[in-house]
Amino acid sequence: MFDLIAVALGLNTTWTGDVSAWGKRVLLYRQYAEGNHRANLTANMRSMLRITDADTEYNINYCNTIIQTMIDRLVVAQVDAGDATQWVKDMMFWNSFDVLQMDIHEAAVRDGDAYLMVGYDEGAQYPKLSVELAWDGTVGVVPIYDPSNKNIVAALKVWWDSRKTVDEKGVESIVSARRCNLYLPNMIKRYWYDGGELISEDVWAVGYVPLVHFRHNTRTNTWQGMSEIASVIGLQDSLNSNLISMTMAGELSAFGIRVAIGFPAPTDVSPATWIQIGNADDNGNVEPISKDYLVDVKQLEPAPLTEFINQANYIVGEMATITNTPLARMGSDNRSGESLKQSEVGLLAKVKKAQTRFAESWAWAVELAQKVSLAYGKGNVAPAGEISPLVKWQNSEIRNDAEIIKNALMVRDDITPEAFLRLVAPVFGWDEATIQKEAQAKRDEKVALMAGVNGYGMGGMVSPTP
Numbered sequence: 425m426f427d428l429i430a431v432a433l434g435l436n437t438t439w440t441g442d443v444s445a446w447g448k449r450v451l452l453y454r455q456y457a458e459g460n461h462r463a464n465l466t467a468n469m470r471s472m473l474r475i476t477d478a479d480t481e482y483n484i485n486y487c488n489t490i491i492q493t494m495i496d497r498l499v500v501a502q503v504d505a506g507d508a509t510q511w512v513k514d515m516m517f518w519n520s521f522d523v524l525q526m527d528i529h530e531a532a533v534r535d536g537d538a539y540l541m542v543g544y545d546e547g548a549q550y551p552k553l554s555v556e557l558a559w560d561g562t563v564g565v566v567p568i569y570d571p572s573n574k575n576i577v578a579a580l581k582v583w584w585d586s587r588k589t590v591d592e593k594g595v596e597s598i599v600s601a602r603r604c605n606l607y608l609p610n611m612i613k614r615y616w617y618d619g620g621e622l623i624s625e626d627v628w629a630v631g632y633v634p635l636v637h638f639r640h641n642t643r644t645n646t647w648q649g650m651s652e653i654a655s656v657i658g659l660q661d662s663l664n665s666n667l668i669s670m671t672m673a674g675e676l677s678a679f680g681i682r683v684a685i686g687f688p689a690p691t692d693v694s695p696a697t698w699i700q701i702g703n704a705d706d707n708g709n710v711e712p713i714s715k716d717y718l719v720d721v722k723q724l725e726p727a728p729l730t731e732f733i734n735q736a737n738y739i740v741g742e743m744a745t746i747t748n749t750p751l752a753r754m755g756s757d758n759r760s761g762e763s764l765k766q767s768e769v770g771l772l773a774k775v776k777k778a779q780t781r782f783a784e785s786w787a788w789a790v791e792l793a794q795k796v797s798l799a800y801g802k803g804n805v806a807p808a809g810e811i812s813p814l815v816k817w818q819n820s821e822i823r824n825d826a827e828i829i830k831n832a833l834m835v836r837d838d839i840t841p842e843a844f845l846r847l848v849a850p851v852f853g854w855d856e857a858t859i860q861k862e863a864q865a866k867r868d869e870k871v872a873l874m875a876g877v878n879g880y881g882m883g884g885m886v887s888p889t890p
Contacts, residue, residue: 425604425617426566426580433568433578446648447561450535453651454560456660457534459485463664483664486740487653490749491534494652497775497820498529498782502855503790505811512790512813514804515797519553527555529782532638536649539565540636540785541581542792549803551793556581556635563602567637569647579607579635582617607633629799636789642781656743663739670732748774768821775820783815819850841866 426440455461461483500521505512516524524540531538539556556565559582568578587601602617609631614623628634639649653660744751748770790813797806832847841863849859 425615425620428620429580429606435568443559443566444561447559447564449651449654450537450558450564451560452657453535453653456485456487456653456657457491459483459488461485461664462661463668482668483660484667484736485660486663486743486751487656487660489751490656490743490747491530491652493749493771494775494778495526495529495533497771498525498533498778499818500525500786501816501818503786504814504816505790507809508794508807508811511797511804511806512793512811515550515793515806518548518550524553524555525786528638531555531557532640532649532782533652533778536640536651536654537567538638539567539579540638540789542634542636542789542796544796544800546800549801549805551796553789553793565635567635567647573644573647576633576635576637577609579633581605581607587616607635609633630792630795632792632795634792634796636785636792638782638785640778640781652747655746659739659743659746663736663743666732666736666739670729670736673729673732772820779817779820783817786815787813 426443429435430437430439463482503509503512503516528538528540535558537558539558541552541554541556543552543554544550545552558564559566559580563583564581566580566582567576568580569575570577582602582604584600585603586598588596589599590596601619604615604617606613606615608628610628612626612628614626615621616623637647639647640652641650641654643650740751743749750768750771791811794806794811797804798808828851829848832844835847836844842859845854845859845862849855854862
C-alpha cells in the first residue's frame with residue numbers, strides 16, 4: 425500500500441524505507457518508556473535473579489522519569505482567540521481538553537511526533553479533536569510533507585478494523601484487517617490497507633489536511649521530531665547491566681560461593697552455594713586433585729558494591745546532563761533549595777522551547793477547528809474572521825507557595841489590590857477575571873466601611889433623615 429501511495433503522490437524512492445525505519449524507532453521509544461528494555465537475560469541469569477515470570481523486566485527505568493518530568497511542565501492554561509475565545513473555551517471543554525493536551529504532549533515527547541486529528545461531530549455540532557499516534561511499523565499516522573518539510577500535503581492513518589469476508593463456499597466470517605485513510609486537502613480516500621481495495625472517496629470541504637503535527641525537538645533537515653529519550657537508550661542499557669551486576673554482587677555477599685576441595689560438598693549447610701573440586705566415586709567420596717593439596721575450603725570473594733554504585737551514579741549523571749533533567753542518584757541529596765533551582769535551569773530552557781513549538785501547533789489546531797466549524801457547522805458555529813489564537817502556558821518553574829505569599833505580603837501596602845492579587849494568583853489558581861472581581865470587592869468593602877465611619881464616627885451617631 426505504501427509503495428502504491430508513494431508512486432501515486434510522486435514521493436522520493438527512499439520514502440517507504442525511511443518511514444519503515446522511523447516506525448521501528450518509535451516502537452523502541454515506547455518500549456523503553458514502558459520499561460520493556462533490551463536486557464537479553466538468559467534463563468540461567470533469570471533464575472539467579474529469582475525472576476520467575478518470563479515477561480518481567482529487570483531494570484531501573486529512568487526513561488519514563490525523563491519523559492514525565494518534562495510533560496509535567498507542559499500545561500496549557502488558556503487559549504485567547506479574540507471574539508472567538510468563548511467558542512474556543514466551549515469547544516475545548518467538550519473535547520475534554522485537560523486530558524487531550526496531556527495525551528498529545530506525552531506522545532510527542534516520548535515518540536518525537538504526535539498528531540491531532542480535527543473532524544466534526546454532527547451530534548454535538550462541535551469539531552472533534554482526537555489524539556493520533558505516530559506510525560510504529562504496524563499502525564499509526566504518517567504525514568507527507570512538501571520538499572521544504574514545512575507543509576503537510578497529505579497524511580496516512582492505518583489502524584485495525586473488522587471486515588466481513590466470504591469464502592469460496594459462500595460462508596461469511598468476520599476477520600481483523602487493517603484500514604488506511606489517505607487525507608488530502610480536499611479529499612479523503614478510504615482503503616483496506618492489506619488488500620489495497622478502495623472503499624470510498626469523500627469530499628473534504630476545508631481545503632487543509634485535517635491533521636496537526638506536534639513535533640518535539642524539531643530539526644530543520646527532516647519532517648520528523650526526536651524523542652526526548654533518543655540519546656539515552658544506550659545509557660539506559662548500561663544502567664540495567666550495572667543493576668544486574670550490583671544485585672548479584674550483593675547476593676554473593678550474603679550468600680557466598682564456597683569451594684569444597686577434595687571432599688563432598690555438604691548439602692545441609694545453609695545458606696551457601698557450593699562448588700566441588702575433585703572426582704566423586706560411586707559412594708560420593710571425592711578424589712583429591714593432588715597429593716600435596718588434599719582437602720581445603722575456600723570462599724569466592726564478591727566484587728565490592730562501591731564500584732557499582734559509583735558507576736550507576738555516573739551513568740545517571742550522564743543521562744541527567746544529556747537530557748537536561750534533574751535525576752535523583754544513589755545516596756543522600758542534601759542540596760539547598762537554590763542548588764535545586766539551579767539544576768533546573770536546563771530543564772526550564774528545553775520546556776520553554778517545547779512550549780514555543782507546541783503553541784504553534786495548538787494555535788493551528790484552533791484555526792483548523794474554526795474552519796471545520798464554518799464548513800460543516802449548523803449549531804455552535806465558530807465566529808468568522810481571523811482569530812489569531814494566543815496560547816498561554818502555566819508557569820513551569822517549581823513554586824514555593826509560602827515564599828510567594830510571604831513576599832507578596834511584604835509589599836501589599838505599597839501596591840494596588842490588583843497587583844497584590846496577581847502576585848498570589850499562581851498559588852490559588854486565579855485568572856484575570858477573578859483578580860478583577862476580588863479587587864472590586866475589596867474596593868466596595870472599603871467604600872462601605874468609609875461610609876460607616878462618616879455616618880457613625882467621630883461626631884457621634886447621625887440621626888437618619890425622616
